[in-house]
Amino acid sequence: MKYIDSTQVQKKMTSRLSTNQLAKFLFLLATLFGLVVLIVLIYRIISQSMGWIDFDFITNKLSTDAERAGIMGAILGTFWLMIVVAPVTMLLGIGTALYLEEYAKKGRLRDFIQTNIANLAGVPSIVFGILGLTVFVRAMDLGNIILAGGLTMSLLVLPVVVVASQEAIRSVPNYLREASFGMGATKWQTIKKVVLPASIPGILTGVILALSRAIGETAPLVVIGIPALLIPLPDNVFDKFTVLPMQIYYWTIDAALVAEYANLAAATIVILLFVLFVMNSIAIIIRNKFQRRF
Structure with missing residues (x-):
């Protein structure tokens, strides 16, 4: 022993x-x-x-006078940008996840697609800006309008939605699918009535996180040439625009010349953080509602 x-x-x-x-x-x-x-x-x-956020600051247009400058144009530009990003990202992201999890057969092709999607999630955002500049701004001759910016940002956040949607779909128990097939449902009916409703909380979480990232990104928009000039307020996806992060970026640069621009940038950051907080709160409420339901 x-x-x-x-x-x-x-x-x-x-x-x-x-x-x-x-x-x-x-x-x-x-x-x-x-x-x-x-x-x-x-x-x-x-x-x-402090002292810079008021009703006039939110509703006024951009101005060379720091005392009269506002962010209404940047707010509307962010809103229109999300109108493009949200549907494009949801349709392509969720559709890709459904194909990979429900239709694609296991093999080299599926592994190749899966690996590239995972790699795209780690690509620096400025690379997507170069891609957007090459494809949407120059090749498709869209220019630096809302549609080009929205499509560029959709490419940026698409991998996040795909991965999150895949995880949500993968978490649905197989016995639910088998029960649906046993009752005579087709593949699409099973996906529509069983898989998607059960995976909605996870999918929504990924979508909201992706949109939150898109709202806060600046580098891709700088590359495709989004201005921060005294442009008219946008009212459709074919107008030129600016967004809150771009306005923060330019005001931060101008703060070296005019000290008041630093205060304007800080006030805009507070507004942007508030928007992100509201978005994430809505996502949590929707997710909890669907979790209780399904």
């Missing part, structure tokens, strides 16, 4: 506990560092925006 040295066992246990405590402290430190940076950032933004 092999002799076990209790002293060595105790030393190993003590060493493991010390390592565990050290790892716990480092992880807590990393979390606190992120929280401190976030608090400082929010405090800086709110303090700089």
Whole structure:
């Protein structure tokens, strides 16, 4: 019988506990560092925006006078951009996920598509801007209008929707499909009446996260040449436009010359954060509603 040295066992246990405590402290430190940076950032933004956010700021057009400048054009541009991005992303993203999970046979082609979708999710956003500039702005001769910007942003967030939708569809139990087939339903009827309703919470979560990213992106729009000039308010997808992140970007640059532009940028950031908060809140409400229903 092999002799076990209790002293060595105790030393190993003590060493493991010390390592565990050290790892716990480092992880807590990393979390606190992120929280401190976030608090400082929010405090800086709110303090700089105090006194600048009012009804006139939200409803006025862009102006060279910082005291009279507003963001109505950027708000409308963001709204019209989402009108293009939302349906394109949902149709292509959910359709691709349904094909890969319900129709495509396992094999090299499916693995190839799956791998490329996963890789696209990690591509820098500026690359999608170059693609949008090449395809939509120049090849299709759309110019820097809302439609071109919306299609470019749709390409950017499409992988997120596809992956999230795949996970949601994959989580639907197989016995629900088998029960539907057993009752004589076709493949499409099963998808429409069983798979999609059960996977809606996960799909909606992915869609809202994708739209939130699209609202906050700047690099692709800079590449395709979206202006931040005194342009008319857009009223359809064929108009020129600007969006909230672009306005923040240009006002931040101009702050080096005119100090008041830094306050305008901070106020716009607060509005953008509020829009994102509302969107995510709506997504949570819709997701919880469907989760209780299905």
